[in-house]
Amino acid sequence: MSTSSQRANGIPLLRFWTRRYTGVLIAILLFLGVGAGVWLKVNGERQSFQILQARAEQLSASYIRSMEVLQSPLSSSQSGSYGSSSTPATTVTPATIATPAEIVRPIAQDFMQLFDEKGQVLVNFSSLDLSLFETLVETPSTIEDVLNGKTTKEKIKMKKSTWLRVGIPLHDRGEVMGALYLSTPAPEILVENIETYGLLLLIIFGIGFGGWLVIYHLSRKLTLPLHQLTEAAKQVSEGNYAPSLPATTNVKEAELQQLFSSFEVMSSRLQQLEQMRTDLLAGVSHELRTPVTSIRGMIQAVQGGIVTGDTADQFLITSLEEAKRMQKMVEDLLDFASLESSAVHGDFILLSLSEVVEEAIQQVHAIEGFKDIEIDVSSAIKPLKIVADRGHIKQILLNLFMNSARAGATTIMLSITFENKKIHLDIVDNGKGIPEQEIPYIFERYYRGDSKKKMKQGLGLGLPLSRLLAEANHCELVLVSSTPQETIFRLLLPIE
Structure with missing residues (x-):
């Protein structure tokens, strides 16, 4: 493939760098967008856990107070059915009448479990049909940690939904008397933050479009002088040694100023060398043609007997001098070429x-x-x-x-x-x-x-x-x- 065809298949500098800068910008914005989305999701779950833990702590405090009331002399007749490890677990619904459940009620979609100090379930409370959530009704695997005084957080994935569950210990006079687990459906982060995500996408699009405009403007500003220089180089290659170039005073960048200035000097030197080459050819032609013609004429005159005696001798001497001068010119050319190539x-x-x-x-x-x-x-x-x-x-x-x-x-x-x-x-x-x-x-x-x-x-x-x-x-x-x-x-x- 020829050089000209390779140049024809090349990509213009403005398009080449605009594409690459834009690609880098888009990649950065996508990375930031994905990062922001992940952060929103993680932050949303963290806030949901915090809210769920706060509700669980409120419910535990209410449950402790209710137990204190039930254990008072006025309600001793009712206290036997709660807080005992021998009492079978009950599932409480809104229709069930039980004093602790009436006092300790989670919000509609929450599911609450109470365990005694031995890990036996006391109450499963929810307004939902728990037969659909068998995993929630089972005893949590973290019950031992909670009964040892630790607060646990976990995400429970089921077939059609995901739940968040918080387990906190129930403290009475500094001792753990049981555990309370509160579960709630995991929030739909995308749905709940649709406006936030929409605003984030709008900001990313705006930054991307604005960044593309800036990149295009800067790339065009940078490539325009190079394009002008390319056109000038093309003119020089075609024999025009005085191409049109912008004044260096109109170029602000020091490197481009130096480039244009050097190109002008180069063009001037090329023009001078071209003129010198032309003069050299004319000079060599003159310097060689004249003595050759003279030598030829004088030798022919001597050979043909046109001149004889001293005149013929003088013709031969003159021819010899002209031949020596021609030899000196050729030797100068050869010596110069040898010295220039460091061959001597x-x-x-x-x-x-x-x-x-x-x-x-x-x-x-x-x-x-x-x-x-x-x-x-x-x-x-x-x-x-x-x-x-x-x-x-x-x-x-x-x-x-x-x-x-x-x-x-x-x-x-x-x-x-x-x-x-x-x-x-x-x-x-x-x-x-x-x-x-x-x-x-x-x-x-x-x-x-x-x-x-x-x-x-x-x-x-x-x-x-x-x-x-x-x-x-x-x-x-x-x-x-x-x-x-x-x-x-x-x-x-x-x-x-």
Whole structure:
């Protein structure tokens, strides 16, 4: 699958992140909603148990008082039928007449059981048909705990209903005289709290919708600049190196400001490199086509006998010079490509810096047109030793000397200073300098300046090649300053 088809099948950034943020929000809200529902249910049951226990405690207090009344002298004749372990259990309904039951009556749907201190049931009281609730009538499994003074709570599940049951001990003068169990149907939490659940759902829906709006707005605000940048990158890929981008002042985020600014710089550099590439092709075509045509014509003239004698010899000499110039151009291109890919490694040896400088001066004076350049060297250079490749350092100095000469310099001075454990070798000339607008680009490959005269000179590889040679020797080449009266290049060499 091609890259373009993969891009076509991708999901837009706004939709991608909006979906995911919304999914996370919905998951969080569902978790909170389920948690709130569970909390309401648990809290409802807890409150139901508390209310049931409070009613059971009231009934137990009423039962204790009724027993005290029945055991008084005025009612001694009636007390024998209650509180005795030998008395058979009775099931009391509203139609049954019994003094304790008349005093101790639970509400309509409750079921109450009374047990003596031995766990024998005394009373089963309910207004319901207990034949339908056989599980409730049975003696509770927690009767021993209650008779030992503990309060118990339990949930009893039957086929068609669920009941809550509370068991509390009956205390008389600090001693347990029995147990009272009170049961009631478990409340329907959902039905009883329908308004609460409805309000909870409404709140969740409102928060979810509001959260989606916020997420969409923020995602759109974040992805809009990225979309604009994508469109700008597409324009650059199509050859438009000046795409329309929002002003960085309209972008508030520092990261996006830096991104847009870097993209603008990149577009500008790409445009410049594209122009330099075009100029290079034109320059190489001109530099190669002209000598080739000249060489061909002169050799044909000599071969055809059109010129003879000294003229023929001069034609051959000129052809040889043109061939050497073409060879130098090709070598510069190959050297630059090799250095840029780190494929060339120098022969590093301990050598005298003054000797290398003298060799470069002799070589530049041997070139026609450079003989009249005066080069003064500081005496401080004589004792200095460096570890470097002799040819590389000499090539750097030759390039700098020839650039100074082309800039109209008549005098070049070499001075030495020491700083930060490095030798600072300054090459100072009195040429016309480098225009200020060209200074940022002088170390760019293939850059030959804006003037037509410079456009016809070489391939624009002299300074870029010199910098790469310096880096290959663990040195550094920088432009210190340039004015119409003076230009200073500095070569930083490690001290040995």
